[in-house]
Amino acid sequence: MLFAGLDVSTQSCKLIVIDTQSNKVVFITQVNYDAELPEYNTLNGVIKNTEEGVSESNPLMWIEAIEKVFVRLVTSNIPQDKIKCISVSGQQHGLVSLQKNGELSHPVSKLWNDFSTQKECDYLTQAIGGKENMIKEIGNTQRTGYTASKILHLKNNYPQHYENTTTFLLVHNYINFYLTGGVATMEPGDVSGMALSHPEKNTWSEKIIQAIDPELKSKLPPIQASDKSIGFISKHLVQKYNFDPQCKIDAGCGDNMYGAIGTGNLEEGVITMSLGTSGTVYTFMDQPYVDKTGEISLFCNSLGSFMPLLCVSNLANGYNQFLEQENLTHDAFNQLVYKTKAGNNGKIIIPWFEGERTPDVPLATPTYFGFKLHEFNKIHLSRAIIEGAVLNLYQGFKRMPIKAKEIRLTGGLSKSPVWRQIIADIFNLDVLPVEGEGAALGAAIHAAWVWNKEKGKTTGIIETASPFIQLNEDERAKPIPENVLIYKHQKKLFNALSENLRKADNGDIFKIRGELL
Incomplete structure (x- = not known):
């Protein structure tokens, strides 16, 4: 069979x-x-x-x-x-x-x-x-x-x-x-x-x-x-x-x-997050959800029901480029992140490295906020890259009308304890990696x-x-309360930066940049 x-x-x-x-x-x-x-x-x-x-x-x-x-x-x-x-x-x-x-x-x-x-x-x-x-x-x-x-x-x-x-x-x-x-x-x-x-x-x-x-x-x-x-x-x-x-x-x-099926996302309340070139967050719903902004995609699933989906086009791309540029292994990157504290003392990267799908800013470029000149180094950039990617995901996720129980994590980066913990802290949910091929x-x-x-x-x-469906309970990440509190403020800051970049009074700044180029 x-x-x-x-x-x-x-x-x-x-x-x-x-x-x-x-x-x-x-x-x-x-x-x-x-x-x-x-x-x-x-x-x-x-x-x-x-x-x-x-x-x-x-x-x-x-x-x-x-x-x-x-x-x-x-x-x-x-x-x-x-x-x-x-x-x-x-x-x-x-x-x-x-x-x-x-x-x-x-x-x-x-x-x-x-x-x-x-x-x-x-x-x-x-x-x-x-x-x-x-x-x-x-x-x-x-x-x-x-x-x-x-x-x-x-x-x-x-x-x-x-x-x-x-x-x-x-x-x-x-x-x-x-x-x-x-x-x-x-x-x-x-x-x-x-x-x-x-x-x-x-x-x-x-x-x-x-x-x-x-x-x-x-x-x-x-x-x-x-x-x-x-x-x-x-x-x-x-x-x-x-x-x-x-x-x-x-x-x-x-x-x-099919990633939903492969992670056991077959009932309401279970969230699948896939960490690949892009990042996606989706769930099972019996009834359709139409987002009035259009940022959350309304899709059918492969079972006759519905699957609201958030997709950011920038996830592993910035991370992979940083590893290559600095000649780092995954473990070496993790060690760099451990040298800084949650929130990175207010240093944030808006990680729109190659345009962005959510929010819908196809001409966007990355923005660096809160860095002093001497802080453009591997240590601070490493945490800013990972936090920026997860904050960008969260900004879209919060629009979903669901009572989430836990996040099922798939994709290559799900193997990283640093990624798992930061996702748990920012989303304030348990994160559980799924073994297998998604x-x-x-x-x-x-x-x-x-x-x-x-x-x-x-x-x-x-x-x-x-x-x-093989859930790796040994690698379950639970939110750390003090980090959750820090990220509560950082999420507000990220949201304000993102909105200001998209609603600049002097016009579409990314379009103006394109004209300059």
Whole structure:
């Protein structure tokens, strides 16, 4: 009883196989794009040397990575012909454009962290009658991270490529297209992040489609339920990698939706926080929550319910750059942080290193507050970097209408005791790291759940997931009362700085900086 999950993320492709009889993960492998596919010229999975704000990848790189993990599966002791169902987790919002023959009509995919479509976002918002009308129409604002503006950008800047496109897909849909040998479909979870439909309705917005192109609707595939399979694995992959011809491909979903499953975030009150290139905070909700500012995204999950989500685009990027710049290991960074006290004596970095998604300031740059000249050193900068990242997350999180019980932490930085403790202190919640592979594990669990449903079995998603969720109680971080008090004041300071930067009386300071450059 084997089930597989593929996670096609920004920086890597991961394959995990679970056995639902022994309740064990039996196979894991990963391909890092930069290291193992250097011919695609990427840094952190993104094509190098592009203009500021542009973040793109070649979708063929993802296919080649999948073929590499399949080769490793074949050479393992795992009987791949016993895999019953495969589910795909994909980085959200990325746009893939296909011709009639299934080949790419545009050679790259704009990714979730691409900030180059602000002009298109502004146009669509104006066409709908402003921000409030946009939120009424789709439950969200138009943001550069979402997909609608990427489609309009393609139409405006590569009209021939747009005309040649017969099908637009998201990242995980494109992988499904490859796995099935040509099935083009979408599902509500990932679609809810396109800014082309309202998550409660699961129908395309006629107003936004008309604003982009009346013919766009013919280029969008049908939307089917998230809890069903879309077909079987292709004959080509059966022959090449010895899969069972009856191996199903389920509808798949976005990485955040599957990250929720992989961390056991399946009931209200549990919060998942993912610390990667970006930082996300999300939870399970039976009823939709529409944020009147649009800063909290309204998404569907992969189970038929809803998932309010906060995403900041700056999280590990500043941290990783600091480690590289100062030639530091993770442990050495932790030791530097321990040399300072909570609150850093009022020194703060607003960590908008490469624009920011939440708050929505795509042209933003980092701001350093409270530093004297001699304090621009490794010790004070290390704490300011980590506190700034967590404070930026908290500023968005406080808008969520939830009574949080605890934070389930996933991603590479969840292994750091310093990150865990500072998150616990700033959020004033217990922080519990989750062992395992996050979105890839969630995908495999979802595959098992869908396969059981289609076999007439009544196993629920919580029952299916529970044996695989490993909570690391030994590394639980609890808030330290004196730090909580300090951070209460620091949160006020961070909030005031953030608002002042965005509401400067003399105009958009980040736009003025751009004009200077």
